[in-house]
Amino acid sequence: MHHFFTEPSQICETEIFIEGSDFNHMKNVLRMKQGEKVGISDGQGTDYTCEVERFEEGAAVLHILSSEKSYSELSSRIVLFQGLPKGDKMELIIQKAVELGVWEVVPVSTRRAVVKLDDKKAAKKVQRWNSIALGAAKQSGRSLVPEVKPVMGFAEALEYARELDITLIPYEMAEGMEKTKEMISSIRSGQSIGVFIGPEGGFDEEEVEKAQDMGAFPITLGKRILRTETAGLTVLSILMFHLEQ
CATH class of the missing domain: 2.40.240.20 (Hypothetical PUA domain-like; domain 1)
Structure with missing residues (x-):
């Protein structure tokens, strides 16, 4: 149907x-x-x-x-803060994030991002990305269409995340899988969650420090280095499995 x-x-x-x-x-x-x-x-x-x-x-x-x-939505609102990747990777990330139950996607311009968009190009990209979100929502049987927000700077994105209950930031220097598992297990149904993902070059150390000062919790995704288009989807998959009812 x-x-x-x-x-x-x-x-x-x-x-x-x-x-x-x-x-x-x-x-x-x-x-x-x-x-x-x-x-x-x-x-x-x-x-x-x-x-x-x-x-x-x-x-x-x-x-x-x-x-x-509708019973197709997760009990928690998850916001993916995605560092701008190269090429068409953002389209894949948005498509799969919508399938996995994300509530919003916030494209973020970070220090190490190769992609730099002026206002005109950014607006055109966001329009395209919202079209991708609509198609993915239809295909996956979502009851709502997740919004792709306008591109934000890192500081603006952190301020936006202040309203969320929990913010996670996967970081290659983070240690302790047990702490990560404990953090994920502690998330309760109904809590709002932000997930910050760096671009191809990862986050700058100062960016991670600022995120932690804001209250973000650094987590590890294991011993392997994941691509930017893999890391966010990995976290969303883990959260979907944990929160699905």
């Missing part, structure tokens, strides 16, 4: 209206027929099972068969 998102304003008592690119995809790409079932999420935690009722000028009209609270 195909899955789409819509705004609550497009939902009536018994019908849902789908417009724009999703309408075109339903009608002209998927060539959906009357009576065909489709899943709809309102982005606020409710999922609907519908069937195609009719196609109007510029809109697909769906009849609501049933609705229920």
Whole structure:
């Protein structure tokens, strides 16, 4: 069953209206027929099972068969603070992070990041990245679309993370797997979590010190050095396994 998102304003008592690119995809790409079932999420935690009722000028009209609270979301909000990687790696990171249950992705410009984006390029990238997040949310059956925030500097990202209950920062110099396991085990359902991941060159020591001063907890991911596109997904996988209910 195909899955789409819509705004609550497009939902009536018994019908849902789908417009724009999703309408075109339903009608002209998927060539959906009357009576065909489709899943709809309102982005606020409710999922609907519908069937195609009719196609109007510029809109697909769906009849609501049933609705229920979504159970596809983790109990905790996880924010991935990803140091800007080279090439198209960010697209892969966002796609997989959304599949693993991330709540938000914050691209971070760090000291050792090779990629430097001016405001115009950054805005265009963020638009593209949010499109990737939408596609991944549809594919993985999420009930909401995680937002990719505008690119932040490291200090701005740390300030943003202050509102979270727990902040983790994998660091190659961190020691003690037992301490890492204890930290992960102590995270409770419902707590908000930030995960800081460095770019290809890793974090500068001063950046790690500033993160720790803010309250971030350094963790180790083992004896091997993980690529930037692997490290964040590893932490998200561990957290998903720990928090999934």
